[in-house]
Amino acid sequence: MINTNRIVPITSVDLISMYGCVLAAAAAAAASTAPEKLEATNPAEFSVTTNGKTYLANEPVKSLNYGNVTAGAVYFVPAYDYKGFTKTGATLTVTGDVDPDSRTLYKAVLSTNALTITKVGF
Numbered sequence: 824m825i826n827t828n829r830i831v832p833i834t835s836v837d838l839i840s841m842y843g844c845v846l847a848a849a850a851a852a853a854a855s856t857a858p859e860k861l862e863a864t865n866p867a868e869f870s871v872t873t874n875g876k877t878y879l880a881n882e883p884v885k886s887l888n889y890g891n892v893t894a895g896a897v898y899f900v901p902a903y904d905y906k907g908f909t910k911t912g913a914t915l916t917v918t919g920d921v922d923p924d925s926r927t928l929y930k931a932v933l934s935t936n937a938l939t940i941t942k943v944g945f
Contacts, residue, residue, distance in 0.1 A: 863881065918940065
């Protein structure tokens with residue numbers, strides 16, 4: 824289990840669809856590197872400071888700030904009070920929509936100051 828306190832229950836998807844989501848994430852990770860756990864700095868708030876890594880946020884994300892980073896990816900579940908992504912010292916151009924339902928898995932890919940967010944799985 825990736826966390827013990829802010830668990831995201833499987834509530835609105837069948838088991839086979841969940842397997843498909845996991846396999847899609849595994850296939851995407853196999854193309855580069857397996858995701859590492861990204862721990863919140865405060866509840867639901869995250870910070871990425873290492874360039875070029877792939878992460879899985881360990882609880883639903885309210886906000887995530889990229890420091891002096893130009894590339895990387897984060898798998899995340901948006902919290903109900905999701906605010907989005909920012910980048911220190913730069914304007915971040917975000918492409919893609921997020922439904923803050925606190926259960927859907929998304930992947931955010933950073934390339935310089937452009938962030939592309941896609942829904943993972945079904």
